[in-house]
Amino acid sequence: MRATFRRRLLGTASALAVTAGVLGAATAPSAAAEEIPSIGFADCPDLPAGADPAFWLCNVAVTTGGTFKLGKLDQPITKPITLTYANGFDPVTLEEKVVFGSFKADKMLVQPGLFGDPFVTAIYAKPRYAGHIGLENGNLRLDLKVDVQNPLLGSYCTIGTNDDPIELALTVGTTSPPPPNTPISGSAPEVVQEDPPVLKTTVVDNAFAVPRSRSCGLGGSLNWAVNLYSGLPAAAGNNTAIFKQYVGFKTYTDLAN
Numbered sequence: 001m002r003a004t005f006r007r008r009l010l011g012t013a014s015a016l017a018v019t020a021g022v023l024g025a026a027t028a029p030s031a032a033a034e035e036i037p038s039i040g041f042a043d044c045p046d047l048p049a050g051a052d053p054a055f056w057l058c059n060v061a062v063t064t065g066g067t068f069k070l071g072k073l074d075q076p077i078t079k080p081i082t083l084t085y086a087n088g089f090d091p092v093t094l095e096e097k098v099v100f101g102s103f104k105a106d107k108m109l110v111q112p113g114l115f116g117d118p119f120v121t122a123i124y125a126k127p128r129y130a131g132h133i134g135l136e137n138g139n140l141r142l143d144l145k146v147d148v149q150n151p152l153l154g155s156y157c158t159i160g161t162n163d164d165p166i167e168l169a170l171t172v173g174t175t176s177p178p179p180p181n182t183p184i185s186g187s188a189p190e191v192v193q194e195d196p197p198v199l200k201t202t203v204v205d206n207a208f209a210v211p212r213s214r215s216c217g218l219g220g221s222l223n224w225a226v227n228l229y230s231g232l233p234a235a236a237g238n239n240t241a242i243f244k245q246y247v248g249f250k251t252y253t254d255l256a257n
Helices: 002-011 223-230 252-256
Strands: 056-070 073-076 081-089 096-105 108-111 123-136 139-149 166-170 187-193 198-205 240-251
Touching: 056 252, 073 108, 081 123, 096 123, 123 166, 166 198, 166 240, 187 240, 240 252
Parallel strands: none
Antiparallel strands: 056 073, 056 081, 056 240, 081 096, 108 123, 123 139, 139 166, 187 198, 198 240
16 A cells, blocks of 8 residues: 555656656656756655655755746746655545745846946846645646845835735646747656656746735835836736756655665
């Protein structure tokens, strides 16, 4: 029975690469030459009370490239974004559960400053976790918000909030967005490392909406400027997430050894 559940876990293993599964993943022909980012398991979350570690995986997804288009703001991913979470099954009810671990990202340059100034007039963006993660129909549901950083905008300027987030449904399959967007596809996971297992994949979503900015400038006085520059709010069909990732995972039994 444990072997059956382990296969099921592996079939949904890896942050964001859940639909294709490890058992059906291809082996990358150039695996020996891959520059695999460092993947650590220090942020694996504690399991729920009574959870059997044999039925749980810790997943670490490192996004190393791609783009995050929010309205008119088309931001290339130039620095790693690391998501850690656990997923597992109740061996009696077969209910799958997800537990958030951590979300780490550095700020990325959106708009260079006037005359090359990197501080006062430059604008940076930093994605952050917005309070929800889950698995649904083989997709990873992930709520994000984006800090917009510039001294004139203050310390709390964001696109999206925990109460009104950017709601992603990331898939390695093909999307079905409303127009003007057209369907795009991710890529099935390829095994690039065996021990611990690491997959390379691309996950996508271009059917999500993006809310307006909040708390930009004193009392929100510059919300209008951020919204005008970014084209926000942006209805579904006008936004795109393409995340190129490396994903490592271990069972909690292996983590304990």
